[in-house]
Amino acid sequence: MHEMQVVEIKKIVRETKRIRTFFLDLDVNAIPGQFVMVWLPGVNEKPMSASYTRGDLGITVLRLGDFTRRLFELSEGDLLGIRGPMGRGFKIYGDRLLLVGGGVGVAPLAPLAEEALRDGKEVTAIVGALTASELLFVDRLKRAGARVLISTDDGTAGRKGFTTDVLAELLEEESFDQCFTCGPELMMAKVLEITRSKRIPTQASLHRYFKCGIGICGQCVLDGTGLRVCKEGPTFRDKELRRSHEFGRYWRNAAGQKIYFGRR
Numbered sequence: 001m002h003e004m005q006v007v008e009i010k011k012i013v014r015e016t017k018r019i020r021t022f023f024l025d026l027d028v029n030a031i032p033g034q035f036v037m038v039w040l041p042g043v044n045e046k047p048m049s050a051s052y053t054r055g056d057l058g059i060t061v062l063r064l065g066d067f068t069r070r071l072f073e074l075s076e077g078d079l080l081g082i083r084g085p086m087g088r089g090f091k092i093y094g095d096r097l098l099l100v101g102g103g104v105g106v107a108p109l110a111p112l113a114e115e116a117l118r119d120g121k122e123v124t125a126i127v128g129a130l131t132a133s134e135l136l137f138v139d140r141l142k143r144a145g146a147r148v149l150i151s152t153d154d155g156t157a158g159r160k161g162f163t164t165d166v167l168a169e170l171l172e173e174e175s176f177d178q179c180f181t182c183g184p185e186l187m188m189a190k191v192l193e194i195t196r197s198k199r200i201p202t203q204a205s206l207h208r209y210f211k212c213g214i215g216i217c218g219q220c221v222l223d224g225t226g227l228r229v230c231k232e233g234p235t236f237r238d239k240e241l242r243r244s245h246e247f248g249r250y251w252r253n254a255a256g257q258k259i260y261f262g263r264r
Contacts, residue, residue, distance in 0.1 A: 007026045009077065034053070034084065100180070123146040
């Protein structure tokens with residue numbers, strides 16, 4: 001659905017100090033991994049992953065720049081412009097599923113876990129954050145029936161270190177039919193490196209700067225592939241990402257300039 005709809009914010013949930021979930025008066029039946037374009041009049045329009053994909057649409061937002069700062073100033077009852085859900089979501093294959101999420105990247109993975117568990121799948125979720133207070137949706141995943149493994153950079157919860165450390169150790173002992181990942185791109189690139197060595201098919205959800213959100217402008221094309229993140233993505237199969245010399249290295253800003261990951 002590409003038409004703009006003006007919808008009311010029904011509820012705002014403070015997930016962490018920097019992350020909030022906005023429940024909107026928009027009934028959806030989206031595929032986990034799809035996104036919506038969120039419009040703030042006079043500010044901008046940005047893509048946001050759907051973190052609640054059935055019933056009232058939910059978007060879970062990390063306060064980072066001017067757009068999200070202005071979004072955090074809104075209250076229940078205020079209005080937003082919404083286009084979507086759009087894009088390609090996750091596709092579930094097999095029965096033993098592994099999820100690897102870092103920070104707010106857990107947002108599109110949580111409804112995927114819920115859907116898979118409803119269908120009788122076995123789900124293990126590795127959830128990582130900088131510190132314990134920034135962990136997202138751990139209780140939600142556990143309530144749904146997932147096995148949850150935690151890592152924090154500072155060691156305040158779970159294993160001290162990265163999600164990829166937990167992943168590498170887990171795959172020495174167990175195998176899975178499919179892996180799904182979302183979070184910082186350097187993390188996802190490492191996830192794909194590890195799962196490829198174990199021959200576990202993996203899908204990754206990417207974030208890029210969007211202008212149109214419907215595949216017309218070409219702003220979000222992955223170099224080396226011709227694939228548009230807003231149209232053929234935002235979820236991609238590992239074999240698609242191996243064709244790209246952009247994934248895990250850089251993204252492009254509004255002017256098309258390459259911004260390399262890990263550089264300030």
